[in-house]
Amino acid sequence: MPIQNSPYQAFATLLTSSGHPVSPAELHGLLLGRSCAGAGFDAEGWLIDAAELLESEPQDNVRAALLGLQEMVKGELTGEDVTVVLLLPTDDAPLTERAVALGQWCQGFLSGFGLNCRDSSMLSTEATEVLQDLAAISQVQDALEESEDGETDYMEVMEYLRVAPLLLFSETRKADEPAAAKPSLH
Numbered sequence: 001m002p003i004q005n006s007p008y009q010a011f012a013t014l015l016t017s018s019g020h021p022v023s024p025a026e027l028h029g030l031l032l033g034r035s036c037a038g039a040g041f042d043a044e045g046w047l048i049d050a051a052e053l054l055e056s057e058p059q060d061n062v063r064a065a066l067l068g069l070q071e072m073v074k075g076e077l078t079g080e081d082v083t084v085v086l087l088l089p090t091d092d093a094p095l096t097e098r099a100v101a102l103g104q105w106c107q108g109f110l111s112g113f114g115l116n117c118r119d120s121s122m123l124s125t126e127a128t129e130v131l132q133d134l135a136a137i138s139q140v141q142d143a144l145e146e147s148e149d150g151e152t153d154y155m156e157v158m159e160y161l162r163v164a165p166l167l168l169f170s171e172t173r174k175a176d177e178p179a180a181a182k183p184s185l186h
Helices: 007-016 024-039 044-054 060-078 096-117 125-137 149-178
Strands: none
Touching: 007 024, 007 060, 024 044, 024 096, 024 149, 044 060, 044 096, 044 125, 060 149, 096 125, 096 149, 125 149
């Protein structure tokens, strides 16, 4: 039985009750993807991208949750702790449900990254491989079976996805640094 008050479940309930049939995992992936592509942490830009995925303007309670999610992601990407917490179902949810959410997270990430990446030709080979891995993982739903091996595979993929955004975020920040280093005209 899934934990009813998990952050994922609470967000899923909020979205569903507000008429947004979108997975919290896909929404979180979208946010991380756009942030890692160099979109920054402008609240209005995030709300515009989120509204497109939600297919309507979010109500105040959803808007507040989206802004809170953005603050959490900003803290994870720019903070001292080198960790990203993925918004996914808890470990007591069926593996198939968790695998679907993992795929949705990857799809959201790739969408957010693709919409906001200014110049993908500037990405390193390693960063390009990470994006290719995310595309492959987004198709994983049917490949994981309820078994000990399936659980192990899921955990390995999840650990990889906790590190991948940090690599992409640091790489796109490096690409932006030369432009930011221009002398001021003041």
